[in-house]
Amino acid sequence: MGGIFTAAGKDLRRYLRDWNGMLLWLGIPLVMGSMLILATGGHSGPKPQALLLVADEDDSFLSRFLLAAMNQGSVNGVIRVEKVLQEAGRQRIGHDETSALLVIPEGFSDAVVKEKPTRLLLVTNPTQRILPGIVEELLSIAVDGAFYLHRVAGPELRDLVALPAGGRNTPSDADIASRAVSVNQIIHKLERSAFPPVIELQTTVVKPDSGDDSSKRPLAFLFLPGILVLGVLFAAQGLSGDVWLERESGVLRRVMTTPLGIPRLLIGKLIAITVMVTLVGLVVLASGMAYLGLPWQRFPLALTCAAAIGVMLTSMMLAVQVCAATRRGATLLAYAVVMPLMMFGGCMFPSEIMPRWMAALGRFTPNGWGIEHLKAILLGSGGPSFSMGALALMLVLSAVFLTAAAMRLNRGFARS
Secondary structure, X not given: OHHHHHHHHHHHHHHHHOHHHHHHHHHHHHHHHHHHHHHOOHHHOOOOOEEEEEEEOOOOHHHXXXXXXXXXXXXXXOEEXXXXXHHHHHHHXXXXXXXXXXXEOOOHHHHHHOOOOOOXXXXXXXXXXXXXXXXXXXXXXXXXXXXHHHHHHHHHHHHHOOOOHHHOOOOOHHHHHHHXXXXXXXXXXXXXXXXXXXXXXXXXXXXXXXXXXXXXXXXXXXXXXXXXXXXHHHHHHHHHOHHHHHHHOOHHHHHOOOOOHHHHHHHHHHXXXXXXXXXXXXXXHHHHHHHHOOOHHHHHHHHHHHHHHHXXXXXXXXXXXXXXXOHHHHXXXXXXXXXXXXXXXXXXXXXXXOOHHHHHHHOOOHHHHHHHHHHHHHHOOOOHHHHHHXXXXXXXXXXXXXXXXXXXXXXXXOOO
């Protein structure tokens, strides 16, 4: 055992003297994490807002009512309405300055009241997907509302907005009384379905577990486990290449003639690299938890999980490095392994926003599987008993990778 710790101390002293590399391992996840946080709206999350340009060529009470309804109430803050001329609106769509353009044709109000065919023209921005969809969905609700209003009180509604009889400009007393009766009849018809409603809604508030408060977390929280594992993965990739330096300097060839042996040398190197990736994980994890306000009692278990992931990924990268015939080939092979793991394993994009098939595939990668366990710990749904099995499996996989690397070293890599 003394030889193992001697080898680990030797490597660790060399790693700590390389301040440029140390800053690089720490800087990559911190810079990428900061960029992703800014891109997702910061601590409070994104606040999307659709700009809807409206060309109101009807300029009637009903068209103005439609615009006011879209600019108020439950959609306030999500959709902002601005009146423009149709040609100016189309130009702004072409310049990517708005989400959609709504054209209300002349005669719209008369057609709606009399239930005649009419058409609302909605021109959406082809460079946007979500915000134009919100506008389209809201308009479809308004169209459905007009349809069902006619089914319930169509005749009374038409009588209510009819022009005064006899060519008069103002309604007579009889017209006013008749319209009051029409309003009363509409209310009576609506009472049967709305007062009380035909469908009774009962709601029950289910409080989440005391530790699981993911619903209150901003989008930036979903990126924290991936960014943490990304930093660990980059550090493991870079530091595992140290085996080529020792091969070219003749260290591996000399070690084979000493009692230390290749297996102990690899274990010592794994310990040294694990200390380094744990240090990277500590800085990134502490920064993320402080920014997101996560409970600090989850920090020790999360750091332990990150260290176990580091051991697993380092062992895997050591096995990958020694499979190549040249140092340049090893670098290319390492990148060929790391890049798909980053994309599919959740280091760059959380599994929650991936396509379902990609997220399912990513959970079978070593880093993706580790990210899911780390996420459970940070959410509070994974305690020590939950994590022990996962940590044990990570160590088993590390032993398999390390054994494969030692066999490759003994079979000729160290002698070259």
